[in-house]
Amino acid sequence: MRTDQLIPLLTAGLLPQDRHAILRRFCIALSVGAAAAVVALVSSLGIRSDLPELLATPFFWGKLAFPLLMAFAAVPVAARLAIPGASTRRAWLLLISCYAAIWVVALVVLVAAPADARLGLLFGHTWSSCPVYIALLSVPCYLALSWAMRGLAPTRLRLAGMAVGLLSGAIGTLAYVLRCPEMSVPFWALWYSIGMAIPMLAGCLLARVSFRW
């Protein structure tokens, strides 16, 4: 086909563009991914039996705040990476500062604790399973967000994969919080991060396959 034949074809297929396409796709993908993660959690591991009482404690909301903050900060990064040529520097800075803030709190807690309690605060009882569960719970969100990204135009695939992986990890963590028995900030800062880093790394490696458009 000649290029001057392709152009009339493309113009004939022109529809008025949806200016909110990115927002819409991300909203759909995040709701589907989060709902699927919660359903998967409830039907496999189950939630904490004391969850109703926990909802009344501020500490539980603090625990929820970490993945929630990471998710909120990762959305602009992923969304900017879906726009060809858009700068992402400010979005990354926001994400990194949110993450740094969590570690500041974790370190303060660690330093304030008596020396022999520190290992307990950091490792809890479930450190070996926590990142694995988070990574597994992030899978539905990663799949949903891959769908969202394929319909947009990511041009920096590895970075987009990392951002989407991290966002899925944050949503997976958000679901896992309903089951996680640990109640220490250093534990969250360390093991939740590792849990989120797994899908982030996987996203970086899989981006070329999952985001083709």
Add this chain to the structure above:
Amino acid sequence: MPDKPVDRTAACGVEMRLKGLLHLALDGNAVAYASFLEVFSGYLRGMLRRRLRSYEDDVEDVLQEVLIALHNGLHTYRNQVPVTAWAAAIVRHKVADFLRSHAHREALHDPIEDEMELFAVSETESLDARRDIDRLLEQLPERQRAPIEYVRLHGMSVSETARLTGLSESAIKVGVHRGIKALSRLIRG
């Protein structure tokens, strides 16, 4: 790489011109969209000919693939991003894809620096692309293939096609739109 320095004021003029056309196109103005694609493909052809000197026969294929990618990504254009930067990012991505699939390692170490190179020289004479779109067209369902064939082969307008096929104008537009998406999937294999 072109040796002549790129004129930034000229590039700025290109930006203004393309931006005006693209904004009209985003609201559904097909005439503005056609001019946008023509102006843009002129620059793109110039750049690709210099870039893909060792793949001269593939220039039109890559060009068409970029145009289709741009078309499919139209809804990601945002006001805050210059049109030239937006388009150049898509081009860079698609050219890298092409070079990767041709396993030409040296070329990968020579990335397209910025949009100034893309919008340096415009070339409007085209060669035929080698890929046989007709064979791909046959794989599409009738309601997408027919509108594409009328509009492409017979050069008809959307309203003429609508009258001929008895379909509504919006059905023709949607058929062509979906057909192009399906075609781009087929091209990628």
